[in-house]
Amino acid sequence: MKRIHPNRCRRAALTVLLSVFSAVTLPASAPRSPQQTANTKPTLHFRPQDAKAGDVIPFYWKGDYHLFYLKGPDWAHVVSRDLLRWQELPNALIKGSDPLGPDWESIWTGSVVEHGGTFYLFYTGKNSNDPLGDQKVMQARSVDLIHWTKHPEYTFYADGKIYWNKTINGAIDDKQIYHHQAFRDPHVVWNGRENRWWLALHAMLADGSAPNVGLYTSRDLTHWTPHAPLVVYPASVSGDCPDLFELNGLWNVNCADYHYMQVRDTGAIDPPVQPYDCGDLRVAKTMSDGKRRILIGWIGDYKNDSDAGEYEWGGTLSMPRELYADAAGQLYQRPVREVVRLFDRTALREKRVGLNTRYDLPENYMLTATLFPQSGFGQATLRFRESADRTEGYSLTVDFQTGEIGIGSRYRTFQRKCGIDPYAPLKIRLFVDGTIAECFVNDAYCFTMRIYDSLGTGVSFRSTAPGLTVKDLVVRVCE
Template sequence: MRRGLRAILVTLFIGGTIDGFPAQSEEPPPLRFRPSVGNLADTIPFFWKGEYHIFYLHGDIGKVPWEHIVSTDLLRWKELPTALVSDGDPDGPDGEHMFTGSVIEHDGTFHILYTGWNPRNKEGREWVMHATSPDLIQWTKHPEHKFRADGEHYQNTDFRDPYVFWDRDEKQFRMILCARDAKTGTPVQGVAQSKDLIHWNQVEPLELDPPLGKGTPECPDIFKIGDTYYLIHSPSAGTTDMRYSKSLRGPYKSPTTTAIDTPILYAAKRMFDGNRHILTGWLRDLDGAKDDGGFRWGGDQSIPREVYPGPNGQLYFRPVSEVLGQYSKSLLDVESTDPTGNAPYDTPRDYLLDCFIDMKGASEVSVVLRAAGEGDAGYRLTLRPGKQEAAIRGTNFEYARPVTFETGKPIHVRAFVEGSLIECFINEAYPFSCRAYEHPDGKLAFEMIGGAAKVNKLAIRTR
């Protein structure tokens, strides 16, 4: 993992607190959490007794620690004491960065398995490390439990980001990791197993069909819905991707749409609250605050998203109801309109767009957010049902990927336009996110190619 270098300040919660959480006032909470200094990188979500805990890597501040925030409603986040810091020997595994891992509870004790990353460590750059806590707040490290790649199954190079879960069928703990095959050096999803969370036995990697490309599969997450296992991981410097299998060991196949979102979302993982799987990740900062700037490590927390299964191994993603419930102020409600020739709609800087688009004869429709003047200014969510594809694009960038559209069915679009970020959702299933640094405001417009289209139930709301 690499760290970004740019810091953006955000407004923190103000006012009193109720039971330690920010008070609910007339001012809505920030839509996305970001620390006041530095940025938010890899998130490690964990649900426990009605509280949504997110541990995260704190980027852009030097040596990377694990920070900790908690919420009861996925809206208002309380900052808790730092969980893990660099406090070991300068050339040891705890001497530089505390990188990604996971949290699990067992017999009344909470366990963190994390990555100790230190390029000065002559015995290996990456080690799996262990810490425990009685309360999720105070953590004790156990450096005596550390281990690295065994050289038989995995190379002692990339060996990080352990995700740990209990395998009920085999009655043991499983760990999946970002790794490389010991003989070939090709990226693999490594596996280890344990009876006690202390002693780990490395075994053959998960079977992936097709195999991974060049990127090592960072920040893995594995879970089961119904009779299907799902694997989420982030091949380095790319997108967060998904796979599925009928067996825990695989083979894990790729659905029609592999990426969860555009490359702006990275290192996304999820937690289960007893009813829903909730996904969170980070939305990238870009070099120079330019819409087409180089990718940075870290950014802002994404809107929490509910994960649910679609057909043929596909996972779908929609904004959680708690976020939607914040948008209670209506600025525009139009039952049905033909936008051909209509003047653009005035919008505030920050808002939620909600509408249904009937393509009719059009081969392509673009929803233009923050449209400004002539030309390509603004941000376009472009729907191409004939190609089974959609894209979000600006003047100098475009992120496109496959989307399954049902013939003749209106297309539901939601777009959260807030600050320097836009998060769109197509049919409550396909997210498309981008940075929006260069056009901080503008109007809403619609563009059509190949014929007419109709926009139904057009609504603009604010918080």
Template sequence: MMLHFRPQGRWVGDLIPFFWRGEYHLFYLPRAPEGRHCWGHIVSRNLLDWEELPDAIEPSDDSDAPDAVGCWTGSVIEHEGIFHCFYTGFNPQKPFPQTICHATSDDLIHWQKDHANPILVPDERWYEPHDWRDPFVFFNSEAGEFWMLICARDKRVAFERRGCVALATSRDLQEWRVRKPLWSGSICWAAECPDMFCLGNRWYLLYSHGITRYRCSEKLNGIWFASFPDTFDTEFVAAAKTLFDGKRQILFGWVGTLEGENDFGHRQWGGHMALPRELVPQPDGSLSVKLPDEFIKWHLENSSPLHLKGCKPLCGAWAIEGTRAVAVSFNGASVLRCEVPADFFLSATVVPEGEAVEFGFLLRMQGDKGHKFVIDKTRVALMRWSSWGDGEPKVSRPLRWHANEPFKVHLIVHGSIVEIFVGDRASLACRIYEPPCGWLGLYASNGKAIFHDAMITSLQPLP
């Protein structure tokens, strides 16, 4: 069981998911000095237990090769019994430092690079020469051809934010033709790690620039609209990409470390794998996020009730009966202190009643230190707790709810990683380092909230 995968001695970067015959294959970029990335490889049949496989794609030994200094993000596709890997070759000594390279395999483990590499370079009629990476390939059944989406910069845009999603097309995965940009939004430097899929009767285009965003269209050549919010999570689920397993579209990203293992440190490239997120389309075209059923089933099979009667009310009014705790405080906060392991998976149903302003959880509380998960009428947020009062959140996500609406909350605190899933609608991930352990608090502010059916699972330490 491996909730947040990290290879021994390495860190997980960009994930490249691929589903084949009941197996979830995740290729990934280990954090490497000077960008000399290879493709790591893990596989699972249940999203819970991961087997490490040999590295799939490695930089060439030939210093003149297009991938001599790194094999960066790309994608995998199967066609006529052969697996095709399209990846970014990096060599800063070349006129085009980032190029599209190709390799093939018959077992997803042993790969043969294409002698024609690089197979695709920027067409300078439309694109700048230095940003040309992260190829995502899929078969466009409407057009009867393969499409490749590429992170690029549109040289026709006068504004510095020239990030775009370039398009190339092919009939056979061998001969490619570069086209004009599929999407050029003038909102970022580079639209990294593009991804595309169809759910229901809508197409979704994903891209990343610090945080993963998405656009929606009813047609591939139509207008791409932004939802609110147009993100799936925080910047701590980085460079997220998806696979379809025949039933669900599942999102994979990584949780970056913070410099110096300090809550105030800069976010670094690479870390642990985040928990997968299932994407659920809504009637308005937006996508909600839920924790896949595999994790909930495992949690319930390995959990025990959180004994609320053993918890200690610290302030406000509490009524506790069995697995049900009711906080009532119309003029301030109610806090219930519960002793929990340092690493745990908690599920609970929460019902805010009437005009409750906010409710949530206090995490790893020690003296004047700790953290606070807030769910109010507009958002879910994580902030450092202080006896002086609340400050600005570290991370937050928009979330709207109605009085008396039950929420199923799944809260995972695992080493320095925290992730919360709220009502099968929103998720939020972050890093917290201090304190390393402490008590858990249930709380509500200026209103009434019911916490019931709380179940908790103790977790093994974060690798």
């Protein structure tokens, strides 16, 4: 199933058609720590061999980076110690078996936390046949992160007073599309200032007037109290799969379509929605390892594995990125150091690059280069996977006058306005790996795109900006 594919980075309503997802195994008698095998091959982009990867639920615990993710009817589970070598573990959850039960149709996105030696997994139970409600918050528990036991006795539904519940409030098909008829995607975090747990989720006001990021609180992760929403936003915003976290003293809510909102006080009405990425990245979520906040999402497949195809739900996981904030709270991304270190052999080094000079490169690589603008206007373009006759290729284009940067192909372009100085050096870091390109400008502004078509192996720089020079072109590959 698929999402609507935008042609530009913007605030957009993305209709989410989700597949069926997951449930449980019996608890183990003792915890065990996953070990990586010596011959495990590192990868920038994890993907299961027999399926697409969907929404990611990351969780860090004592040196291990866990990724739970939606895979077919299940919650799948992989783990790594270095963010590059992933060990597949048994599925964490499978959907229920009771046709009238809370999670018989599907299991959807959620989150994982630890408290008092127990791990708590919160997820969305989906069943339109459930007489108490289509979507609800459910819980499973584990002592080792591998074997999970469901606890349906702790399931809760929208209250019908603050948050809409069809069983209580009636149908709202005349007011809202199904995407926003929601009570799903629970994300649980500890709020140290309030000394209680917060649970944020995609919800609808009880009168059906507006979607929102709903808020529940708890002292014990079992009994939850509804509160006024964290954020109320118009139907043009896709606020599903909220990822709630604090950076530099500000609470941020990352949404499914690579946009985020900042919450300074609960009850915010239509706050600014800003991009932290641009392109094909979807449903990215974060985890903290105590030193940095790491973000991973999925990069959707295109129909028929072609640039001309329609964007589809699910695909390959993105490379791990570090999400960070400046003093004002603006969010940016850069590659994690483990990824950069993976590219340990130099394939090309040019101190000064001639404009319109074409270089042949390996199929996969990390490219870095610095642009030196002089005039404050005009454009510069990096062409990659360029054909031998130079008529086709993918491109990253910087407009120094408007501050817009875009990545694109002959079929689409993704653009966003970036806070760049039109006279300052501009560093480009481009990763090309199989059918995925991820580009970081000044290790801050990130662009993500699928690149299916086999056009060529060339790279070149072009410019209409007077006096612009390109220096320090370095291309590295993995041994």
